[in-house]
Amino acid sequence: xxxxxxxxxxxxxxxxxxxxxxxxxxxxxxxxxxxxxxxxxxxxxxxxxxxxxxxxxxxxxxxxxxxxxxxxxxxxxxxxxxxxxxxxxxxxxxxxxxxxxxxxxxxxx
Amino acid sequence: xxxxxxxxxxxxxxxxxxxxxxxxxxxxxxxxxxxxxxxxxxxxxxxxxxxxxxxxxxxxxxxxxxxxxxxxxxxxxxxxxxxxxxxxxxxxxxxxxxxxxxxxxxxxxxxxxx
Numbered sequence: 001x002x003x004x005x006x007x008x009x010x011x012x013x014x015x016x017x018x019x020x021x022x023x024x025x026x027x028x029x030x031x032x033x034x035x036x037x038x039x040x041x042x043x044x045x046x047x048x049x050x051x052x053x054x055x056x057x058x059x060x061x062x063x064x065x066x067x068x069x070x071x072x073x074x075x076x077x078x079x080x081x082x083x084x085x086x087x088x089x090x091x092x093x094x095x096x097x098x099x100x101x102x103x104x105x106x107x108x109x
Numbered sequence: 110x111x112x113x114x115x116x117x118x119x120x121x122x123x124x125x126x127x128x129x130x131x132x133x134x135x136x137x138x139x140x141x142x143x144x145x146x147x148x149x150x151x152x153x154x155x156x157x158x159x160x161x162x163x164x165x166x167x168x169x170x171x172x173x174x175x176x177x178x179x180x181x182x183x184x185x186x187x188x189x190x191x192x193x194x195x196x197x198x199x200x201x202x203x204x205x206x207x208x209x210x211x212x213x214x215x216x217x218x219x220x221x222x223x
Contacts, residue, residue: 031209041197043214044111050209086152090207096165097142097154 003027006087006100013107019074021103023087026068033088034061034072037102046072046085077107112136113202113215121221127188130218134181134202140164141183142203142212143175147196158183159206187220195222 087100112135154167158177
């Protein structure tokens with residue numbers, strides 16, 4: 001079992017839909033990151049969380065440390081949101097980073 | 110534009126060869142991370158440097174090595190290349206080590222080993 005599990009692996013949505021991507025982890029962490037990888041390969045860091053909730057535009061990320069779970073929500077989805085979303089956890093003081101396998105999102109018109 | 114630069118963008122080389130990938134972090138960032146993304150493995154953390162010193166090691170092969178220079182740029186050296194080393198190699202930088210700091214990713218170097 002991977003230390004970081006994401007679901008779903010693939011997601012197709014219509015423009016305007018509310019989207020949720022989940023990340024569960026099995027280790028103690030100091031922080032969790034959500035990354036977006038565009039079809040061309042470029043990677044953008046969306047959020048860094050250690051507790052609570054963060055919002056940036058149409059994106060919302062939450063984390064529940066007790067349940068070892070984080071969610072990434074996209075409101076009013078748009079085709080330009082089509083990308084792979086990757087959950088990354090940072091464990092311990094050694095800055096060890098463990099990646100989820102990613103969720104491939106396709107938003108259609 | 111993240112402010113992190115990587116060169117070259119693309120690299121094609123033969124098995125057994127050695128290559129060097131270069132990364133310049135964002136101005137002011139002291140920490141550099143290297144990642145490998147292959148088709149079958151997803152993104153993997155290789156190694157992290159902070160202000161010239163190795164800080165953390167991930168799944169980095171012994172054939173691979175890295176260093177961070179006094180001007181804070183970093184190089185990843187890959188030697189005795191195998192077909193399986195074909196991948197996208199990303200560099201990221203952050204102001205300091207530790208997961209509480211946001212990482213800024215470079216555009217990546219696509220390595221093809223033939």
